[in-house]
Amino acid sequence: MIIKDQLQRDVHLGDNLQRIVSLVPSQTELLYDLGLENEIGGITKFCIHPNHLRKNTRIVGGTKQVHFDRIRDLKPDIILCNKEENTKEMVKELEKIAPVHVSDIKTFEDSLELIDQYGRIFNREHLTFRFIEDLKSAKENFQKTLKEGRNLKVAYFIWRDPWMLAGSGTFIDTLLKINKLENVIQANRSRYPTIDLKDLESLRPDVVLLSSEPFPFREKHKKEISKHFEGKIQLVDGEYFSWYGSRLLPAFDYFRKFQMKLSSLR
Known part of the structure; x- marks a missing residue:
């Protein structure tokens, strides 16, 4: 499967993604809420939601500096990054280990797009569709109260x-x-x-x-x-x-x- 990430980079992925490394706290939480806890192999020390995940998952560093050897040992099928949270130099080095998907979130719509992409990447479309609809509804209902x-x-x-x-x-x-x-x-x-x-x-x-x-x-x-x-x-x-x-x-x-x-x- 080939998917464009939010930097419009082609990311070549296998059909069965069983091992994920997430280097972005909010994206780690999203993975968990999509029922992918067992597939998360490595996270950062700042991935604090849910709290128990840090006790059961390999900590590979922070968001700006990681232990590449730890990530390499995990043999990930995909590594998840973000343009603002992680550095360009990190992404280049990580691409030597596994395919890297980079998000770029500036707007509410960008966030919905990322959720949709994760649904397609991790075969969770049924959950991400509901997430997206709930978020649109929550935003609309909130703004009506202002x-x-x-x-x-x-x-x-x-x-x-x-x-x-x-x-x-x-x-x-x-x-x-x-x-x-x-x-x-x-x-x-x-x-x-x-x-x-x-x-x-x-x-x-x-x-x-x-x-x-x-x-x-x-x-x-x-x-x-x-x-x-x-x-x-x-x-x-x-x-x-x-x-x-x-x-x-x-x-x-x-x-x-x-x-x-x-x-x-x-």
Whole structure:
């Protein structure tokens, strides 16, 4: 079987994929929810859902650096990567071991496309069709609950030292838009620009969002930012704002609660 991944690369696959290495946490969770737990041979140390998977599966490294020898020993039939999570150099080296499928997720539709591709690759079309329909429905129903009014402007922090924001053209930006939030970082900036906190006020956000990942922001960091910003600062669960695949289903329930916290600002 030949399938084009989301970088439009031809990936040549065998008919019976019994051993998978996944180097992307959200994709690992999707595989599990598609009933492929027994086929997952290797994962990263950041693949935390479901929790028990790390106890029973070979850890082959992180998302930026892996132990190629461990992956080689697993003799995988396919290796799953992501353009943003993994590096081009890694993919080139991994292709010497097994076929590599690379995802590229910027939009909600990209996530649906990946689910559809996995359905075809792993013979799970009956499950992925239902997943896709449920996700479309969940998104539509959530957006119907959003009240009319101006879109709040937000600055979404993902890192400290240096302070780094999620910009436009990212999956985070897509989910902000689904929540009727306007990202203060527009297309003329990089995807993940750094910022000096003293310049934060000039971006004029209505609210600052501090993500739980990849940097684990806590209450103490709110105090740090409040020295430079007088507006509302909110801690958010980064998994629901950046993970795609099956994590999107519970994300819409989380967004409903999140919107209640923001309702007083609109």
